Amino acid sequence: MSLAAVTRDPLDLQSLARDLEKGTSGNGALTTFTGLVRDHNQGRTVHFLEYEAYEPLAVRALERIIREAHEAWPSAHMGMHHRIGRLDIGEASIIIVVSSPHRADAFAACRYAIERVKQIVPIWKREHFEGGEVWIEGAAADPDDERAKLTAHKIACA
């Protein structure tokens, strides 16, 4: 699978890390982030989530985030996969892997990436909870919104 992907299959962190390491051997840091389906949200007991994507644009948005992170932390190389479809509690919805010579850039780029995913990637979760179901709506996606980008950068460097 390519470094930026949207898939219905279970995510494989080891495999993504191996793919990333092919081009980055000799680096001193590899950070990873795995987002899991939580069993509660805003006081509700969650049974499972259903993710939907505008797939071609979602892949482009992931690629864009990888480019942005590389511009901000040139030594950092990133791979990022997002899963869609039905996901049960505890399953991984997103994996991010960053390799860089030193840990600071790897941690920062990884945090930046997940913040940007929540801002600009056209993916939606439908929460099936105890007593109902609801579409979760977060950010109005605008990749050119420099303020949002700056917010993600600040969080990454906090």
Place this chain on the structure above:
Amino acid sequence: MRVTVKLFARLRDLAGSGELIRSIEAPATVHTVWQSLTAEIPSLVEYETTMSVAVNAEYARMAAVVHDGDEVAFLPPVSGG
């Protein structure tokens, strides 16, 4: 001309379909397409200020020109991750 309209998440639910083929008169913008859609499905209007739009799977603005055969997508606020 014909455009393919793609709708996602709650917008899809409100429209009852994720993909609609619509004929509109040229010249048209994304806004023209949106107006014809909301005339047909008024409940979509609540998303006018919070949605994003894309043309042929690239983010675009409401003022973007739409051509025959284009795919125009309307996207509610995102919640990935």
